[in-house]
Amino acid sequence: MTRLPPLGEIPADLVAACDYERYALPRLDGNALAYLQGGAGDELTCQANLQAWREWALLPRMLRDLRGGHTRCQLLGEALQHPILLAPIAYQQLFHSDGERASALAAGVMGGAAVLSSYASTRLEEVAEAAQGPLWFQLYWQGNGAATLALAQRAEAAGYRALVLTVDAPVSGVRNREQRAGFRLPAEIRAVNLDQAVQLPPLPEGGSALFDGLMAVAPRWQDVAWLCRHSRLPVLLKGILHAEDARLAVEAGAAGVIVSNHGGRVLDSQWPALRSLPAIRAELGRELAVLVDGGIRRGSDVFKALALGADAVLIGRPYIHALASAGALGVAHLLRLLREELEATMALCGCRDLASIGPEALQRA
Template structure:
């Protein structure tokens, strides 16, 4: 039996981690396994968090903090802080209002919500929740005509950028989810994919190679086609190699998101914080570089900024807050994280986002 969402935030909720047990009480075991699980043995899932903790800080003192701010901009969009809400599918698994509640919170806290292709609410309804800055996360579908129509829908609804996930042409081996026997419950589906032409059935003698899903997976050649469909900025999510980052910019992409899919695609990948700096160096100042994976504290945001990220995306923690308390929980979670970032910047002697650089990190032992 699951508990109903909270109608107020308990006073003992003072960090992102405090939302986790509240969320677990309010989600079914299968939904919890889906949200929390990673690929394989979940080493990368754990490493995303552990590697951030291995980055000690080196604060500087007696800095002038007059007029300090966490404000920044991305593609001309003003943000209260460089903290975005990552794309997470099927948010109705966590709360009846699903992505509508998340969009309300993003608008209230002046940040960007990246809406998943596999959202459980129509993208137009999400956009109608308020003046949030919304980006649309896109999986290029085997049905390319349907993909083009989906992009056009996002543009008409007012989405401000496309985030194209490139690191998961197929799902990872999510053993925790498999052991739980997870299946979408009635009333939860990828509503924005209704009407798409289905793939042909896979041959019975094939595992993955030679199946229609892999045969129609996107390639670099699709980026030129994609670039010709829209004037929106396009960011590639799932870039971990500097050469791929350079190739993306050469293909007309406008930004990079360093991501290992939250440890849900290929287990054994390094933590994103350890992959970030080489990609930043490859890109230079030619395009924004963002990072997701393992962000649990304001000091984690500071660490990512110090290594060159322009902003970070948060995933599981905001879904915990959504499950616990709906839009109120997500807004509170963002406020906690921004408050921790302000405190970290103040104690590290960084009055602005632009002032954060590698000097705030101590040498790794």
């Protein structure tokens, strides 16, 4: 089937985030589609992520004075126009020729921030040059502290404002859909910011390739503490679902956590991130940054996340659908839609600003 070219303008019937998927699918080849839509195992975690948002219903409030209302927020010292960040997603040139440059440009133009993946298909310096707003850099542990810190310092030198250390994917324990579909990275697309693969230690006789190989070079709490001590940028840990792990992250020096199950791409049957959010916020108090991702598809989902304790959210697949559909224009339009939906939800629930959104605005559905 011939792939359609990206849209040059936004169609009138594209009025919600979910509409972008149907525009994106004819513009992706089977390889890109398998990578984007893939989840771990039977994709139970992917389904649970979506269901978790439906477990909460909004409780509107009437006749309040909402003059001067807004969606502005402060996050790690950055003033943002809204609390919707672009999550780190690898190899974005699979979906549009402008890839990560287009996503970062759109995030900045719309007054928000983006997180660049270690596995970006565009050099991190080029993305920084294209951006018009704050950028964070997502790190995977590179097998040792020196290599990890070198990559972090490169991002700092390019102007990135924070580091996001992903801790929930040192190894993929099950086959994702893209693996089952025979996904292969095209020759012209690669992780251009990584110089070489992580070197695994030799296996002892009778040793496990997983436990004595991959996990032997995976980070531990002392590695997180080392990175936090040596980095001049604030470090957030992404992939936290347990309140005790959130506490350990802060004790190691992290500036906050991202409550996440990796979008259901790593381990099937995981607890949805949203369900962990209230306990993690209670554990950390209000002073530390707590973000959440996983299954966010509408502005009311953003509202629910804030009501349950998040400072901000990250979106993933929806903005890649928008990128594939219309490049930077699509991502910017998607962010506008979500922000407008958030504003409408706030207004109808009687909330003038993000600080006024609390758990009393929700009821178990």
